[in-house]
Amino acid sequence: TLGAAGLGALAGCASLDGPSQDGDTPSITSKTPPADPADYEATVRAASGTVQPGGDLASETWVYNDQFPGPELRAKAGDVVAFELQNELPAETTIHWHGVPVANEMDGVPQVTQQPVAGGESFTYKFRAEPPGTYFYHSHVGLQLDRGLFGPLIIEESDPHVEYDREYTIVLDDYLTREPQPLFGEDSFGSGGMMGTQRPPYAGLLVNGRSAADPAVFDVREGERVRLRFINASSATLFQVQLGGHPMTVSHADGRPVDPVTVDGFQFGSGERYDTILEATNPGTWEIRATPLNGSEPPARAAITYDGVEPSSPVGPSQSNNLLSYGDLRARSPLSGVSGNPDRTFDLSLSPGGPSGQWLIDGQAYPEADPLQIRSGEHVRVRMTNQSPVPHPMHLHGHFFQVGDAVKDTVVVPGHMGQETFDFVADNPGDWLFHCHNLYHLEAGMARVIEYV
Ligand code: C2O
Ligand code: CU
Structure with a gap:
């Protein structure tokens, strides 16, 4: 269980290291977990388990509720949810609710928002499920996500802005059959070069825990509108996703509704989500293909079938040039408070560096790195320049941000001096x-704490 004394000590450290408090009353008070009884409760048990993706990819690893990916957690928008993490691992763990702006103490970041949950202990995460959207949850300790400690989290809207007859959640993953190891250290730069520090060689790329040898199958009926919720739950893979036989209409980016935009495919990095609508007008057996853009493994594949017909050999996507870009995304409800000049701007370089091949944000590696300090109520702008050749999917906890005309929580900054800028309102005090x-990259230092002062 969470030691209140421990958290107090953490908070104490933070304020000792930070600037002295000037006694200003913050204009926005910290969120607290809802006091109401839970509308929806579930247990998420982290333990060892055997994973069988098909082919020769079986492995003994760590999973939630003996499932891989973990169980789909579903709540209705506005529900109070209580998820009890039971840790039966031989290690500490936590759960992070990726994308959901929960109260800080429920965010699951070890040493920052809570003491990690020891083996044999449990911890209940309680928050209000809002806003509606496609999210996922995962361990935020070390490389545990890459063992299999992740699952989808869906918050259903009471009034979907798109109509659909059927929906599927499609979780993409890069899969190891052995224990993940950090890639930085004395000789990782020397041996693998900068690309070598980016990701391990994966045993396979999976859709909903299935390999191409025994693929996931999504059955539809002619005439249906099918909502596909794509989640990039990989640890290090940038995917290009395309469907055989159908265009797709993107309806949500990172869970937030956008004006529908029809494309042949999209690319997304670890932590990003897109919902798309498929109009089932083209009977057949079609392939969902997710090709790694920063790796050489064969693509992840799954099948779309009509009327339960056996997927003999699904037809893949044709050549496509019409891929989604961030500039195509227009949020249905833009963030308020981010127009005009920001109150504070951070100009951050993303680069490799350090004596042992670390990854830096503005020259510093976490956890030693200085926090980025903001004040409650501010309009904050973050500008990132990628001084490395590899893409970085940058994720902000606790807040949505505006990037172009989209509202997101994760944005890929392309390699070779690629730039992205996002704006957010400091409306959820905490670290x-x-x-x-x-x-x-995270494990090699590519993180900062955003601290409200
Ligand atoms: Cu998903 Cu911090 O992460
Ligand atoms: Cu990175």
Whole structure:
């Protein structure tokens, strides 16, 4: 269980290291977990388990509720949810509710928002499920996400702005059959070069825990509108996703509704989500293909079938040039408070560096790195320049941000001096992690704490 004394000690450290408090009353008070009884409760048990993706990819690893990916947690918007993490691992763990702006103490970041949950202990995460959208949850300790400690989290809207007859959640993953190891250290730069520090060689790329040898199958009926909720739950893979036989209409980005935009495919990094609508007008057996853009494994594949017909050999996507870009995304409800000049701007370089091949944000590696300090109520702008050749999917906890005309929580900054800028309102006081969602970069220092002062 959570030691209140421990948290007090953490908070104490933070204020000792930070600037002295000037006694200003923050204009926005910290969120607290809802006091109401839970509308929806579930147990998430982290333990060892055997994973069988098909082919020769079986492995003994760590999973939630003996499932891989973990169980789909579903709540209705506005529900109070209580998820009890039972830790039966031989290690400490936590759960982070990726994308959901929960109260800080429920965010699941070890040493920042809570003491990690020891083996044999449990911890209940309680929050109000809002806003509606496609999210996921995962361990935020070390490289545990890459073992299999993740699952989808869906918050259902009471009034969907798109109509659909059927929906599927499609979780993409890069899969190891052995224990993940950090890629930085004495000789990782020397041996693998900068690309070598980006991701391990994966045994396979999976859709809903299935390999191409025994693929996931999504059955539809002619004439249906099918909502596909794509989640990039990989630890280090940038995917390009395309469907055989159908265009797709993107309806949500990172859970937030956008004006529908029809494309042949999209690319997304670790931590990003897109919902798309498929109009089932083209009977057949079609392939969902997710090709790694920063790896050489064969694509992740799954099948769409009509009327339960056996997927003999699904037809893949044709060549496509019409891929989604961030500039195509227009949020149905833009963030308020982010127009005009920001109150504070951070100009941050993303680069490799340090004596042992670390990854840096503005020259510093987490956890030693200085926090980025903001004040409650401010309009904050973050500008990132990627001084490395590899993409970085940057994720902000506790807040949505505006990037172009989209509202998101994760944005890929392309390599070779690529830039992205996002704006957010400091409306959720607490200490929040901001980091690269490539787990191997995070583990090698690519994170900062955003601290309200
Ligand atoms: Cu998903 Cu911090 O992460
Ligand atoms: Cu990165």
